[in-house]
Structures are given as structure tokens and as C-alpha cells.
Amino acid sequence: MLNVVKRDGRQVVFDSNKIFNAIKGAADEIGYDIKQSDILELTQKVIERVENIKIKEISVEEVQNVVEEVLLENGNREIGMAYCTYRKERTKVREIKSDLMKVIEKIGIETDRDNANVGNNYSSKLLRIASESNKWHNLSAMPKKISRAHENGDIYLHDLDSYNLSINCLHIPTKEVLQSGFNTGYGYIRPPKRIESAAELSCILLQSTQNDMFGGQAHPDFDNDMAEFIEPTRQQIRHEYEEIGVTSDKLDENVEKKLVKIVGQSMQGIVYNLNTMHSRAGSQVPFSSINIGIPKSKDAALVCEIFLKEYEKGLGNGEQPIFPNIIFRVKEGVNRNENDPYYYLFKLACRVAAKRMNPTFMNIDADFNKEYYDKGYIPATMGCRTYIMSNINGEPGVKGRGNIAPTTVNLPRIGILAKGDVDKFFELLHSRLEIAKESLLHRYNVLKKLKVKDLPFVVGQNLMKGSENLKPDDSIEPVLKQGTWGVGFIGLAETLVALTGHHHGETEESKELGFKIISYIRDYLDDLKKHIKLNWSCYATPAEGLSGKFIVKDKAIFGEIPGVTDKDYYTNSYHIPVGFDISIKEKINIEAPYHKLCNGGHISYIELDDYGDEETIMNIVKYAYESTNINYIGINFHIRYCRDCGEYLDASDMKCPKCSSHDIQGISRVTGYLSLDERFGAGKAAERADRVSQGTGIHCYK
Numbered sequence: 100m101l102n103v104v105k106r107d108g109r110q111v112v113f114d115s116n117k118i119f120n121a122i123k124g125a126a127d128e129i130g131y132d133i134k135q136s137d138i139l140e141l142t143q144k145v146i147e148r149v150e151n152i153k154i155k156e157i158s159v160e161e162v163q164n165v166v167e168e169v170l171l172e173n174g175n176r177e178i179g180m181a182y183c184t185y186r187k188e189r190t191k192v193r194e195i196k197s198d199l200m201k202v203i204e205k206i207g208i209e210t211d212r213d214n215a216n217v218g219n220n221y222s223s224k225l226l227r228i229a230s231e232s233n234k235w236h237n238l239s240a241m242p243k244k245i246s247r248a249h250e251n252g253d254i255y256l257h258d259l260d261s262y263n264l265s266i267n268c269l270h271i272p273t274k275e276v277l278q279s280g281f282n283t284g285y286g287y288i289r290p291p292k293r294i295e296s297a298a299e300l301s302c303i304l305l306q307s308t309q310n311d312m313f314g315g316q317a318h319p320d321f322d323n324d325m326a327e328f329i330e331p332t333r334q335q336i337r338h339e340y341e342e343i344g345v346t347s348d349k350l351d352e353n354v355e356k357k358l359v360k361i362v363g364q365s366m367q368g369i370v371y372n373l374n375t376m377h378s379r380a381g382s383q384v385p386f387s388s389i390n391i392g393i394p395k396s397k398d399a400a401l402v403c404e405i406f407l408k409e410y411e412k413g414l415g416n417g418e419q420p421i422f423p424n425i426i427f428r429v430k431e432g433v434n435r436n437e438n439d440p441y442y443y444l445f446k447l448a449c450r451v452a453a454k455r456m457n458p459t460f461m462n463i464d465a466d467f468n469k470e471y472y473d474k475g476y477i478p479a480t481m482g483c484r485t486y487i488m489s490n491i492n493g494e495p496g497v498k499g500r501g502n503i504a505p506t507t508v509n510l511p512r513i514g515i516l517a518k519g520d521v522d523k524f525f526e527l528l529h530s531r532l533e534i535a536k537e538s539l540l541h542r543y544n545v546l547k548k549l550k551v552k553d554l555p556f557v558v559g560q561n562l563m564k565g566s567e568n569l570k571p572d573d574s575i576e577p578v579l580k581q582g583t584w585g586v587g588f589i590g591l592a593e594t595l596v597a598l599t600g601h602h603h604g605e606t607e608e609s610k611e612l613g614f615k616i617i618s619y620i621r622d623y624l625d626d627l628k629k630h631i632k633l634n635w636s637c638y639a640t641p642a643e644g645l646s647g648k649f650i651v652k653d654k655a656i657f658g659e660i661p662g663v664t665d666k667d668y669y670t671n672s673y674h675i676p677v678g679f680d681i682s683i684k685e686k687i688n689i690e691a692p693y694h695k696l697c698n699g700g701h702i703s704y705i706e707l708d709d710y711g712d713e714e715t716i717m718n719i720v721k722y723a724y725e726s727t728n729i730n731y732i733g734i735n736f737h738i739r740y741c742r743d744c745g746e747y748l749d750a751s752d753m754k755c756p757k758c759s760s761h762d763i764q765g766i767s768r769v770t771g772y773l774s775l776d777e778r779f780g781a782g783k784a785a786e787r788a789d790r791v792s793q794g795t796g797i798h799c800y801k
Contacts, residue, residue, distance in 0.1 A: 130530070184251060295361060337354050359405070426481075543633070621697075691728055703731070
């Protein structure tokens with residue numbers, strides 16, 4: 100009779116069924132086909148090895164060591180590595196959760212009141228709950244099937260530390276909130292009467308919103324919203340001049356000069372504020388996006404023009420502003436062609452982008468945008484690429500809406516497990532989509548327990564659609580029905596290599612299969628939307644940190660597979676691999692169709708090997724928007740400037756040509772936002788080093 104000593108010291112009789120189930124479970128985790136007879140044979144080998152030890156009791160860890168040894172020695176490396184990985188993850192959970200669970204449970208309900216200045220919102224709770232500990236709390240509280248899929252790397256639950264605390268991102272109804280006034284918790288802020296106050300309060304809106312959320316925030320129609328405060332400012336200036344006796348023949352000219360100066364100062368203040376003011380308990384500046392370019396009036400055009408010029412100037416010494424991410428929306432008949440009334444704004448946007456990498460560009464003539472534009476809704480997006488327009492539970496549009504939460508599927512792993520069998524691939528993909536769905540439904544049921552007072556600004560002040568008429572103790576569930584629930588994917592290129600030996604930039608076969616795979620995901624989610632009345636969406640995952648996480652797990656299980664797991668990252672969503680030599684036109688043509696499929700968010704990048712120029716940027720954008728249905732694109736290059744004097748440097752400069760300083764700052768784009776080079780994670784740093792400019796094969800960032 101052999102006894103097994105449990106971790107808590109209890110002894111139980113050795114049960115061979117548990118060995119059988121453990122091996123079967125490890126195989127199931129990675130979709131590995133194995134016969135029951137083979138599992139029985141492996142189980143028997145484990146039993147024989149344990150018997151040969153000739154002891155009366157054995158620890159759980161010793162039994163698990165034997166299982167690992169038998170699996171690895173008998174040609175079942177993939178199952179063995181999956182079993183080993185899961186053991187390690189569960190050990191971490193046990194070590195972390197024992198001391199923290201009771202405390203986290205209490206804080207997750209409501210923050211303590213030891214400090215009167217600590218509120219009850221998302222940021223306040225995270226002050227008490229370290230991010231990593233709350234991740235493990237959430238993993239331990241959810242169904243094992245979901246937590247296991249996340250731990251093993253089949254799926255990824257984004258922002259797990261916020262799983263039970265808040266929601267992702269928001270397009271702020273900027274004009275509406277400013278015109279009604281708002282309360283950040285310490286008193287009512289009256290509606291602004293002048294552009295200076297409106298500009299300053301627009302930053303406060305971004306900052307206060309981020310304190311309630313874990314993702315990004317956007318002004319979805321910034322130039323038009325700010326234009327509401329131009330005429331009142333103009334009239335006040337006129338009144339001031341009339342009071343001091345300015346003559347009538349000079350009055351209009353002087354008023355406009357003064358107005359332009361004030362708008363310039365206001366827009367400069369926005370750029371400065373969004374790169375200095377911190378939120379989330381001081382941990383970061385707001386992840387802000389500003390949509391411009393479709394002015395409905397001359398005043399809106401003035402705001403758009405001056406904002407772009409102020410951003411172009413940079414910060415105090417001319418340094419590159421990291422925020423906001425700017426989206427310039429391009430539309431035929433508005434600004435795209437020379438005879439369009441606001442063509443000069445498009446040219447200016449291209450000039451600024453050639454120096455600053457911002458703005459990025461959005462195509463309002465893409466058919467899925469145009470259908471809403473023609474109905475009076477102007478589409479918008481964010482640097483994090485959240486896209487939201489349709490709404491199964493109400494009026495379409497962007498204002499007051501955002502993505503609630505995403506889950507990402509590890510596509511390359513499915514490609515590896517399918518071993519070239521496309522039918523097998525789609526069977527496995529369907530099973531992963533099912534678990535992604537279950538994870539988001541579980542998250543929905545967790546989040547609907549939150550009350551309005553848990554998100555006191557974005558819900559309590561009615562910034563979010565669905566929050567109308569809710570009281571402080573009401574559930575936020577109506578808000579959850581208005582946002583999107585994204586199922587994302589990563590590494591389509593590596594998936595195709597695993598299935599066919601080539602990615603979608605190399606062969607027509609792979610190009611067709613890639614489109615078929617993402618179409619399958621979109622069709623699954625569209626069907627889900629009909630049966631489960633939520634705004635399910637297909638999301639081209641940004642994969643900022645995730646790019647290096649999935650591949651580490653897969654490399655440990657499957658080893659280095661050429662073109663699949665032989666790097667330190669998986670390629671972003673549907674993108675062509677960053678190191679592949681391809682022309683600008685080819686890249687645009689191949690990636691364009693995915694924008695329509697990825698209705699939860701998407702972006703495509705064009706890499707230049709050095710700073711661009713206005714004409715180059717304009718030619719790229721015009722080709723893309725006149726020749727394809729592509730929507731959201733960014734032009735990338737490496738920005739380098741001197742930290743001491745602000746001078747911009749060429750790629751070959753090792754020191755500042757102006758002041759001879761060696762203190763050089765590098766800036767690149769990560770996902771949709773800009774970032775300092777040193778803040779890139781390991782996976783993204785490796786990806787950045789591999790980037791080549793389209794059509795030249797020249798490494799951009801080595």
C-alpha cells in the first residue's frame with residue numbers, strides 16, 4: 100500500500116487514475132491526439148517506476164517528477180513540456196495566493212477608509228492591490244478551464260489585473276460633457292465659455308477618465324467639438340476691444356489676430372498637458388487619442404490647423420511629444436483632393452507626420468466607414484486601434500462607447516498543432532474561439548457586479564452610453580451592452596508558415612488561406628452577436644507585451660521551428676513580417692482586406708528607413724485610400740533627438756551636430772502609440788530591431 104503525501108501534510112492512497120487524467124489533460128491542453136491505450140501504457144510505466152522506488156510514502160511533487168520523466172523519455176516531449184509548464188504555473192498560483200486572497204477579496208469589494216483622500220475608483224483600489232497579485236486572484240476565482248487556457252498560452256486574458264475592477268477604453272462625448280459641465284468628485288465644474296478653458300478641461304476629461312479605466316481614451320471629433328467655443332471667445336475679444344475704443348475698420352482684423360493667438364496657446368497647452376499630467380495614481384500620462392480632419396465649419400478648420408502646427412513644434416526644446424496620438428481622417432470631397440475645401444489641412448497633416456510620425460490616417464471612404472458617414476455618424480479610432488461603430492443594442496456611432504474587454508487567441512500554436520492539416524486547424528480554432536467566448540462571458544458576469552459608484556466619473560458623470568439615469572448603487576450592466584467585446588488574434592504570418600511553409604506575403608495560397616482564417620473568426624463572432632446580444636467584434640490585437648509571451652511558451656513546448664518560433668516575438672495580428680522585403684504597394688494591397696474583417700480594431704504600418712517628407716507621406720496615403728479599402732494606417736520611422744538641446748539627428752549621427760552631446764533619445768511606434776526606445780518590452784524590442792523599410796530591405800532600427 101503506497102501513500103501519497105499531499106502539500107498540506109495529509110496522506111492519501113496512491114490513485115493511478117490521477118496519473119491517467121493528468122497525462123490526458125496535458126495532451127488535451129495543446130490539442131494533441133493520443134490514444135487511450137497509449138495513455139494507459141504511459142500510466143503503467145509511471146506506476147512501475149514508482150514501485151521500483153520501494154517506499155511506503157511519496158510526495159505529490161515526486162510523483163509529478165516521475166510523470167514528467169516518463170513523458171519526456173518516451174517520445175512525448177510536447178505533452179511533457181505542456182505538463183511541466185502547467186505545473187510551474189500552478190506552483191506560482193499556490194505560492195502567491197495563500198497570503199493575499201483574503202485581503203484582496205475585501206479590497207475588491209470596497210477600498211478601506213483609513214485615508215479620507217482615497218476614493219473608491221479603479222486607481223484607488225490598485226493602490227492597495229499590486230497588479231500581479233490581483234492577476235493571480237482573478238485566475239484563482241475563474242473557472243479552471245479558462246485560467247488553464249490562459250496559463251498554458253492557448254488564449255490571453257488582457258489586463259488581467261483589472262479583470263474584476265474596470266473596463267477598457269472610451270471615446271469621450273467631449274462637446275456634450277463640456278457643455279453640461281461635470282464633477283470629478285470635489286465639486287461641479289461649470290461649462291467653459293472660452294476656448295482656453297475648454298482646451299484645459301478637455302485634458303482633465305482624459306485624465307479623469309483614465310483614472311476609472313485601464314485602456315486608452317479619445318476625443319473622437321476634437322476639432323468640431325472645440326469649435327463650439329471659438330465664437331463665444333471671438334465675441335468676448337470683440338467686446339474687450341470695443342471697450343478700449345478699437346476703431347471699427349481695424350476691429351475685425353485685430354479680433355481674428357487675437358483669436359488665432361489664443362487658440363494657439365490653448366492647443367499648445369493641450370500638447371504640454373498630455374505629456375506631463377499624470378493619472379492612475381501618478382503612474383502614467385493619459386493614453387490619449389485625438390481625431391481631427393473633417394471640419395464642419397471654418398472655426399473647426401481653424402482648431403484643426405492650429406493644433407497640428409502646435410504639435411509640429413514639439414515640446415519646450417522641440418522634443419517629440421509622445422501623446423496625444425493624432426488621427427487625421429481623410430475624405431474625398433472634404434480634404435483628400437486639391438479641389439477639396441480642406442485639402443490644405445491634409446497637406447499640413449502629411450507635413451507634420453513626416454517629422455513627428457503623428458498624425459496617423461483614417462480613411463472615411465472605406466466602405467464600412469462610408470455607410471455610417473452617409474447616415475451622419477463620423478467614424479473615429481484610437482492609437483490602441485479600438486474601432487467601434489455598429490451597435491446591436493442601440494444607436495451606432497462612437498461617442499460614449501469603447502471596447503469593454505478583449506481576449507486574444509494564440510493562432511501560431513493552432514497552426515503548429517494542426518501539422519499541415521487545414522481541416523484540423525479549423526477544428527482547433529473553433530475550440531479556441533469557444534473558450535475565448537466563455538472567458539468574455541465570465542468577465543461580463545464579473546463586471547456587471549460593479550456599481551456606478553465603482554466607476555464614479557465615466558459612469559457616474561454619464562460619459563458612457565448606457566449610464567443615463569443610473570444611480571450610484573445600480574449595476575453598470577447597461578454600459579457593458581453598449582461597448583464591444585473583442586476576440587483578438589496574433590501571429591497570422593507564423594500560423595501560415597506552420598500550415599503551408601509560407602506566409603501571406605510570399606504565396607497566393609497562403610494569402611487566400613490567411614483571409615479565410617480571419618474570415619472564419621469574423622463569421623463566428625457575427626453569428627455570436629445574433630444569439631448573444633452583445634457587440635462581439637474581431638480584434639487585430641496590438642500585442643505590445645503579448646508579442647513576446649506566447650512565443651516563449653510555444654518555444655518551450657515545440658522547440659525552434661523555422662519561420663514560426665525562431666524569433667523572440669510573434670508578428671502583430673495580420674501584418675506581413677517586419678523583416679520581409681516587400682514594397683509599400685504590395686504591403687498595403689495584402690493587408691487592406693483585413694481592415695474590414697477586423698471590426699473591433701486594426702492598423703497597418705508603413706516603415707521608412709529615415710524621416711519622410713510631405714510628398715512621400717501624401718503619396719502613400721493617397722495610393723492607399725484611392726486604390727484599396729484600407730482604413731487606418733501609420734507611417735513609421737525612427738526619431739532621434741538630443742536630450743540637451745532638442746536638435747533632431749539623422750540615423751547615422753552618433754552625437755548631436757549642434758551641441759556635441761551624446762545624450763540621444765530614440766522614439767519608435769509600438770502598437771499604435773509612440774514610445775521611448777528604452778520602454779519597449781523584450782519582444783517588441785526584438786521586433787523593432789528586425790524592421791525593414793518597405794521596398795529597400797534596409798534595416799530601420801539596427
